[in-house]
Amino acid sequence: MRSATLMWRALLGVAAVSLFACGESNRPIEIRQYTDDLAFRISSVPAPPVAEEMTVMKVVVLDKATGQPIQNGQGRIFATSQEHAQSGDGLAKGPEVGTYYAHIRFPVSGDWAIGLQFRRDSTSKLERTQDWQQEILPAPPLGQSTDTTKR
Numbered sequence: 001m002r003s004a005t006l007m008w009r010a011l012l013g014v015a016a017v018s019l020f021a022c023g024e025s026n027r028p029i030e031i032r033q034y035t036d037d038l039a040f041r042i043s044s045v046p047a048p049p050v051a052e053e054m055t056v057m058k059v060v061v062l063d064k065a066t067g068q069p070i071q072n073g074q075g076r077i078f079a080t081s082q083e084h085a086q087s088g089d090g091l092a093k094g095p096e097v098g099t100y101y102a103h104i105r106f107p108v109s110g111d112w113a114i115g116l117q118f119r120r121d122s123t124s125k126l127e128r129t130q131d132w133q134q135e136i137l138p139a140p141p142l143g144q145s146t147d148t149t150k151r
Helices: 003-019
Strands: 029-033 038-045 054-063 076-079 086-090 099-105 110-119 132-136
Touching: 038 110, 054 076, 054 110, 076 099
Parallel strands: none
Antiparallel strands: 029 038, 038 054, 054 099, 076 086, 076 110, 086 099, 110 132
């Protein structure tokens, strides 16, 4: 009887740890992209983006071989919807080393193809990632919150 009680307590402990580990994370969702020489971590606020709202895209750029941040790069993010709407912005150097920001407004909801072009500096070749698909949520009705965590 005593060993059965210990076994059930152990199982309950494992279950509690599992539930705790499956909790919601505050870490932003990142898309990882690569070129021959560079590694990118891309995130957005809001996540996922919402149509007709300004989306801030954060791009962290690292040297693929060394993992060192790229400090003086140049680049852009561009996007096309299934209906052929287009949007994009140049990457501006952020306050964090190796981090760049773009501000994009998606005029319509739905699936968008997004691409990234970047170069280490003005003398380097322009490298392009593979395009990725991003769902853009519909804009909320007027007067409703655009906070995607409350939907």
